Amino acid sequence: MSVCATEDGSTVSENCPLVPEGKAPGTDKLLGAEKAALAANGNVLRLVGLYHAARGPHTFFIKMGEVPRFGGYVVNMLHYEDAARMAFAILKGDGKADGQGFRGQVFVGTDGHPLTFQEMTDACFASGLFGEGSVKFTGTPEIGGGKGKVVDNERSRELLGGWKPKYASFKQFFADGG
Numbered sequence: 001m002s003v004c005a006t007e008d009g010s011t012v013s014e015n016c017p018l019v020p021e022g023k024a025p026g027t028d029k030l031l032g033a034e035k036a037a038l039a040a041n042g043n044v045l046r047l048v049g050l051y052h053a054a055r056g057p058h059t060f061f062i063k064m065g066e067v068p069r070f071g072g073y074v075v076n077m078l079h080y081e082d083a084a085r086m087a088f089a090i091l092k093g094d095g096k097a098d099g100q101g102f103r104g105q106v107f108v109g110t111d112g113h114p115l116t117f118q119e120m121t122d123a124c125f126a127s128g129l130f131g132e133g134s135v136k137f138t139g140t141p142e143i144g145g146g147k148g149k150v151v152d153n154e155r156s157r158e159l160l161g162g163w164k165p166k167y168a169s170f171k172q173f174f175a176d177g178g
Contacts, residue, residue, distance in 0.1 A: 001048050001076065001108070003030050007146030009074055014046070014106045014155055034106075041103045043090055047083050048076035048110045048151055051170060053178035055080075058124050058170075061117065061135045071118035071137030074148030076110040079173060082165035083109050086156075095161025107160075108153040113169035116148075120170060127174035 004016035019027045034044045049057055057075070061067050078086075086109045093101035115123070121135040141147045157163050167173045 001046050001110075001149065001151055002027055003034065003046065004149060004151075006149045009147035009149065011150040011152050013152045014108050038104055038106070043102050043104070044106045045083075045087055045090060046106065046108050048078050048108075050080050050083055051077055051173075052080050053129060053174075057117075058120050061121050062124060062130055062133070064135070065133075066136045066138060067117070068139050069117060069137055070139040070141050070147070071135075072116050072141070072147065073139075074114050074116055074150060075120065076114045076149070076151040077120075077170040078109050078111050078165065079167040079170075082111065082167055085166065086160070086163060089160045089163050094163065095159055102159070105159065107156040108151060109156070110151040110153050111165045111167065111169050112153065113171065114148075114150045115170060123171045123174045127178055129174065129178050 001012065001016070003018050004012045005019045006012050006016060018031060021028055021031060034046075037044050051058065056077070086107070089095075090102060090105075090107055093099060096102060117137055118135075124130045125133055
Protein backbone atom coordinates (compact mmCIF):
# COMPACT_ATOMS: atom_id res chain seq x y z
CA MET A 1 0.00 0.00 0.00
CA SER A 2 2.96 2.27 -0.56
CA VAL A 3 0.96 3.90 -3.36
CA CYS A 4 -1.43 5.45 -0.81
CA ALA A 5 -0.36 8.96 0.16
CA THR A 6 -1.66 8.79 3.73
CA GLU A 7 0.92 8.52 6.55
CA ASP A 8 -0.97 10.23 9.40
CA GLY A 9 -2.42 7.09 11.00
CA SER A 10 -5.82 7.42 9.32
CA THR A 11 -7.73 4.74 7.42
CA VAL A 12 -7.31 4.04 3.71
CA SER A 13 -9.00 1.58 1.34
CA GLU A 14 -9.07 0.68 -2.34
CA ASN A 15 -9.80 4.32 -3.28
CA CYS A 16 -7.03 6.01 -1.29
CA PRO A 17 -5.37 9.22 -2.46
CA LEU A 18 -2.28 8.19 -4.42
CA VAL A 19 1.31 9.30 -3.92
CA PRO A 20 2.14 12.03 -6.46
CA GLU A 21 4.13 10.85 -9.45
CA GLY A 22 7.83 11.62 -9.12
CA LYS A 23 8.02 11.25 -5.34
CA ALA A 24 9.89 7.92 -5.39
CA PRO A 25 11.10 5.74 -8.30
CA GLY A 26 9.76 2.51 -6.76
CA THR A 27 6.32 4.00 -6.19
CA ASP A 28 6.31 5.42 -9.73
CA LYS A 29 6.88 1.89 -11.07
CA LEU A 30 3.98 0.52 -9.02
CA LEU A 31 1.67 3.33 -10.09
CA GLY A 32 2.67 2.81 -13.73
CA ALA A 33 1.97 -0.91 -13.48
CA GLU A 34 -1.42 -0.24 -11.88
CA LYS A 35 -2.32 2.29 -14.56
CA ALA A 36 -1.35 -0.15 -17.33
CA ALA A 37 -3.29 -3.04 -15.77
CA LEU A 38 -6.44 -0.98 -15.30
CA ALA A 39 -6.17 0.50 -18.81
CA ALA A 40 -6.13 -3.06 -20.17
CA ASN A 41 -9.24 -3.85 -18.09
CA GLY A 42 -7.14 -5.95 -15.73
CA ASN A 43 -7.20 -5.95 -11.96
CA VAL A 44 -4.85 -4.59 -9.32
CA LEU A 45 -4.16 -6.28 -5.99
CA ARG A 46 -2.52 -3.90 -3.53
CA LEU A 47 -0.83 -5.81 -0.74
CA VAL A 48 0.32 -4.69 2.68
CA GLY A 49 3.37 -6.05 4.51
CA LEU A 50 3.83 -9.73 3.74
CA TYR A 51 5.23 -12.20 6.25
CA HIS A 52 5.74 -15.76 7.41
CA ALA A 53 7.67 -16.98 10.44
CA ALA A 54 11.11 -16.42 8.91
CA ARG A 55 10.50 -13.52 6.54
CA GLY A 56 9.05 -10.05 6.84
CA PRO A 57 9.81 -6.72 8.47
CA HIS A 58 9.89 -8.35 11.90
CA THR A 59 13.01 -10.35 11.03
CA PHE A 60 14.78 -7.21 9.79
CA PHE A 61 13.97 -5.34 13.00
CA ILE A 62 15.01 -8.25 15.22
CA LYS A 63 18.37 -8.51 13.42
CA MET A 64 18.95 -4.78 13.86
CA GLY A 65 18.09 -4.71 17.56
CA GLU A 66 17.95 -0.92 17.56
CA VAL A 67 15.89 0.68 14.80
CA PRO A 68 15.83 4.42 13.98
CA ARG A 69 12.08 4.34 13.30
CA PHE A 70 9.03 5.28 15.37
CA GLY A 71 7.87 2.18 17.32
CA GLY A 72 4.29 3.44 17.20
CA TYR A 73 4.24 3.46 13.40
CA VAL A 74 1.09 1.59 12.29
CA VAL A 75 1.47 -1.18 9.73
CA ASN A 76 -0.83 -3.74 8.21
CA MET A 77 0.15 -7.31 7.51
CA LEU A 78 -0.90 -10.33 5.47
CA HIS A 79 0.59 -13.81 5.48
CA TYR A 80 2.20 -14.84 2.17
CA GLU A 81 -0.21 -17.77 1.88
CA ASP A 82 -3.21 -15.49 2.32
CA ALA A 83 -1.87 -13.11 -0.34
CA ALA A 84 -1.70 -16.04 -2.77
CA ARG A 85 -5.19 -17.21 -1.78
CA MET A 86 -6.60 -13.75 -2.37
CA ALA A 87 -4.93 -13.42 -5.79
CA PHE A 88 -6.33 -16.82 -6.74
CA ALA A 89 -9.83 -15.80 -5.59
CA ILE A 90 -9.62 -12.70 -7.80
CA LEU A 91 -8.48 -14.75 -10.79
CA LYS A 92 -11.30 -17.27 -10.27
CA GLY A 93 -13.89 -14.52 -9.88
CA ASP A 94 -14.99 -15.69 -6.42
CA GLY A 95 -18.11 -13.81 -5.36
CA LYS A 96 -18.94 -12.68 -8.89
CA ALA A 97 -22.57 -13.59 -9.61
CA ASP A 98 -22.21 -13.76 -13.40
CA GLY A 99 -19.19 -16.07 -13.26
CA GLN A 100 -17.32 -13.82 -15.70
CA GLY A 101 -14.55 -12.75 -13.35
CA PHE A 102 -13.48 -9.25 -12.43
CA ARG A 103 -12.38 -6.52 -14.79
CA GLY A 104 -10.81 -3.16 -13.95
CA GLN A 105 -11.02 -3.54 -10.19
CA VAL A 106 -8.63 -2.52 -7.42
CA PHE A 107 -8.45 -4.96 -4.51
CA VAL A 108 -6.64 -4.60 -1.19
CA GLY A 109 -5.12 -7.50 0.72
CA THR A 110 -4.75 -7.17 4.50
CA ASP A 111 -5.70 -9.28 7.52
CA GLY A 112 -7.60 -6.31 8.98
CA HIS A 113 -5.61 -6.14 12.22
CA PRO A 114 -3.17 -3.25 12.07
CA LEU A 115 -0.38 -3.14 14.63
CA THR A 116 2.60 -0.99 15.48
CA PHE A 117 6.24 -1.86 14.85
CA GLN A 118 6.63 -2.34 18.61
CA GLU A 119 3.61 -4.66 18.84
CA MET A 120 4.98 -6.62 15.89
CA THR A 121 8.34 -7.34 17.49
CA ASP A 122 6.79 -7.93 20.93
CA ALA A 123 4.52 -10.61 19.39
CA CYS A 124 7.57 -12.30 17.87
CA PHE A 125 9.47 -12.47 21.16
CA ALA A 126 6.34 -13.57 23.05
CA SER A 127 6.03 -16.55 20.67
CA GLY A 128 9.36 -17.95 21.80
CA LEU A 129 10.48 -18.43 18.19
CA PHE A 130 13.05 -15.67 18.44
CA GLY A 131 14.43 -16.37 21.91
CA GLU A 132 14.37 -13.66 24.51
CA GLY A 133 15.00 -10.05 23.75
CA SER A 134 13.47 -6.87 22.49
CA VAL A 135 13.85 -4.28 19.78
CA LYS A 136 14.44 -0.65 20.65
CA PHE A 137 12.79 1.85 18.32
CA THR A 138 14.42 5.27 18.57
CA GLY A 139 12.53 7.38 16.03
CA THR A 140 9.62 9.77 16.39
CA PRO A 141 6.63 10.37 14.10
CA GLU A 142 8.24 13.61 12.93
CA ILE A 143 11.51 11.89 11.98
CA GLY A 144 11.12 8.83 9.81
CA GLY A 145 7.89 8.82 7.87
CA GLY A 146 4.86 9.76 9.95
CA LYS A 147 2.48 7.48 11.81
CA GLY A 148 1.54 4.95 9.14
CA LYS A 149 -1.98 4.03 8.08
CA VAL A 150 -4.82 1.65 8.83
CA VAL A 151 -5.85 -0.36 5.77
CA ASP A 152 -9.51 -1.33 5.38
CA ASN A 153 -10.32 -4.01 2.81
CA GLU A 154 -14.00 -4.64 3.56
CA ARG A 155 -14.96 -3.77 -0.03
CA SER A 156 -12.45 -6.29 -1.42
CA ARG A 157 -13.68 -8.97 0.99
CA GLU A 158 -17.30 -8.33 0.00
CA LEU A 159 -16.52 -8.40 -3.74
CA LEU A 160 -14.82 -11.77 -3.22
CA GLY A 161 -17.90 -13.28 -1.57
CA GLY A 162 -16.78 -12.80 2.02
CA TRP A 163 -13.12 -13.76 1.58
CA LYS A 164 -11.13 -13.85 4.79
CA PRO A 165 -7.53 -14.75 5.57
CA LYS A 166 -6.59 -18.19 6.86
CA TYR A 167 -4.25 -16.51 9.36
CA ALA A 168 -6.44 -14.08 11.31
CA SER A 169 -3.64 -11.71 12.26
CA PHE A 170 0.12 -11.35 12.61
CA LYS A 171 -0.18 -11.49 16.40
CA GLN A 172 -2.36 -14.61 16.31
CA PHE A 173 -0.05 -16.35 13.85
CA PHE A 174 2.86 -15.99 16.26
CA ALA A 175 0.74 -16.72 19.35
CA ASP A 176 -0.17 -20.02 17.68
CA GLY A 177 3.50 -20.86 17.26
CA GLY A 178 4.20 -19.44 13.81
